[in-house]
Amino acid sequence: xxxxxxxxxxxxxxxxxxxxxxxxxxxxxxxxxxxxxxxxxxxxxxxxxxxxxxxxxxxxxxxxxxxxxxxxxxxxxxxxxxxxxxxxxxxxxxxxxxxxxxxxxxxxxxxxxxxxxxxxxxxxxxxxxxxxxxxxxxxxxxxxxxxxxxxxxxxxxxxxxxxxxxxxxxxxxxxxxxxxxxxxxxxxxxxxxxxxxxxxxxxxxxxxxxxxxxxxxxxxxxxxxxxxxxxxxxxxxxxxxxxxxxxxxxxxxxxxxxxxxxxxxxxxxxxxxxxxxxxxxxxxxxxxxxxxxxxxxxxxxxxxxxx
Numbered sequence: 003x004x005x006x007x008x009x010x011x012x013x014x015x016x017x018x019x020x021x022x023x024x025x026x027x028x029x030x031x032x033x034x035x036x037x038x039x040x041x042x043x044x045x046x047x048x049x050x051x052x053x054x055x056x057x058x059x060x061x062x063x064x065x066x067x068x069x070x071x072x073x074x075x076x077x078x079x080x081x082x083x084x085x086x087x088x089x090x091x092x093x094x095x096x097x098x099x100x101x102x103x104x105x106x107x108x109x110x111x112x113x114x115x116x117x118x119x120x121x122x123x124x125x126x127x128x129x130x131x132x133x134x135x136x137x138x139x140x141x142x143x144x145x146x147x148x149x150x151x152x153x154x155x156x157x158x159x160x161x162x163x164x165x166x167x168x169x170x171x172x173x174x175x176x177x178x179x180x181x182x183x184x185x186x187x188x189x190x191x192x193x194x195x196x197x198x199x200x201x202x203x204x205x206x207x208x209x210x211x212x213x214x215x216x217x218x219x220x221x222x223x224x225x226x227x228x229x230x231x232x233x234x235x236x237x238x239x240x241x242x243x244x245x246x247x248x249x250x251x252x253x254x255x256x257x258x259x260x261x262x263x264x265x266x267x268x269x270x271x272x273x274x275x276x277x278x279x280x281x282x283x284x285x286x287x288x289x290x291x292x293x294x295x296x297x298x299x300x301x302x303x304x305x306x307x308x309x
Contacts, residue, residue, distance in 0.1 A: 014113040015303035017286055019275060020224025022075050022204075025113045026277075026285055026303065029070040029087040029106045033098050037066025037238065043247040044240045052243045054297050059239045059282055066238055067282035070131055072106075073231055074115045077204040077222060081121045083110070083148070084220050084231050085279060089134025092178060095171040099130060106135060107147070120148040124201065125155040126233030126279065127214040128163055129251070130172075133179045144178045146186050153183050154201060156209070157191035159216025162253075194218055210235035210265055212258025213249060219265065229275040229286075235261055237280050242266060242289060242296040266296050275301060 015026040037044060046064030049055060060066050073084045087106060094100040107117060125133055136153065137144040146153075163176070183189045192199060198208045198221070206221040213234045220231040234249065235258070241247050245262045252258040269276060269289040276298065277286050287298035 013305035014109065015283065015285065015305060017229070017275060017277070017301065017303055019075075019222055019229040020227040022077050022222060022224040024073055024075045024222070024229060024277065025115070027072045027074050027083075027106065027110045027113060027115075029072070029104050030102065031282070032068045032070060032280075034065050036068045036098065040068070040249050040251070041066065041238060041240070041247055042250055043244070044238070048244060048247075049240055052240060052297070054292075055240060055243075058284055058300065059298075066240065068238060068280050069282045069285075070280065071285075072110075072135075073277060073279075074110060074113060074120075075222065077224065078202055080202045080205075081115060081119055082124065082202075082205065083115065083120050083122070083151075084124045085126055085132040085233070086123060086135035086147070088131045089137070089179065091139060092130075092134055093174055094130060096130075099134075107138070117148050118150055120151045122202065123148055123151045123153045124205075124207070124218075124220055125153060125159075126220065126231070127159055127217045128155060128176075128180060129214070129234070130175045130179070132233075132279075133175070136179045137182050144182045146183050146188055149186075149188075151188065153189045154192055154207075155189070156194050156207070156216030156218050158194070158211075159214055159218075160189075160191050162215040208265075210261040212254045212256070212261045213252050215253060217261075227275075228273070229277055230265075230269065231277045231279060232265075232281075233279050235265055236278060239278065239281060239287075239298045242298055243292065244295060270296055 017024045049064040070087050088099045138147045194207050194209045198206045208219040210219045222229045248255045284300040284302045287300040
């Protein structure tokens with residue numbers, strides 16, 4: 003399957019957080035049917051009741067816009083990539099994810115992060131659309147894409163899946179995108195307490211369980227400024243207005259909702275820049291109270307020219 007990237011070929015969207023520039027590395031805009039499948043509670047009427055979602059996050063018919071992308075930045079000299087998307091050439095049950103042919107690695111390189119230069123890959127959780135570029139084909143085998151990086155995820159997350167009765171599609175995903183990293187000795191498992199844990203100076207892992215048991219969000223701090231990468235604790239801005247709307251693939255829907263409500267309450271009215279892992283452009287914003295819930299005040303990206 004050949005798929006065009008979600009944005010043009012001439013600029014990398016980015017935001018400044020203190021001294022840190024956060025780059026959005028686009029992979030693919032997901033099909034229109036994704037929203038109704040993933041968030042079945044986000045009905046057209048419910049979406050229509052939030053006009054602020056249009057035109058960026060939903061169209062006039064109430065169809066949600068959802069993207070796949072990663073975030074790359076350098077903090078304290080450490081070159082970081084958060085989540086690795088769907089990947090190319092992967093055998094996937096979801097036809098929108100199967101055998102992609104995108105220019106993700108070229109866009110990452112053009113943003114100044116060639117694969118060999120990445121020091122740390124943070125995986126918010128171990129789902130297929132967050133681990134795909136962990137590996138790429140090399141001499142007929144799946145090999146780590148970032149051979150000089152430590153890959154990091156929650157110990158709770160990895161141990162949960164180790165004991166899970168996986169269907170074949172998920173076993174395939176672990177075979178091609180997780181096991182090769184483990185076999186190369188590159189995967190680090192981290193205990194993430196309730197208060198969070200520092201991965202490197204300026205970067206904290208925040209527990210947001212429910213979507214998966216060990217799901218984490220990622221908090222970046224520089225010169226008094228803060229940004230938070232949501233992972234799949236929040237898939238789409240409609241969940242700010244209606245935190246009870248969960249994903250069909252949430253392992254523990256009640257806990258997922260509780261994590262989402264706690265996270266949004268902690269962000270509302272602050273200057274924290276929220277970067278949605280699946281939010282369509284403009285992707286980032288600040289959480290403010292709105293009616294009985296919240297809404298996102300978008301913060302447009304700047305455009306770093308490709309090198």
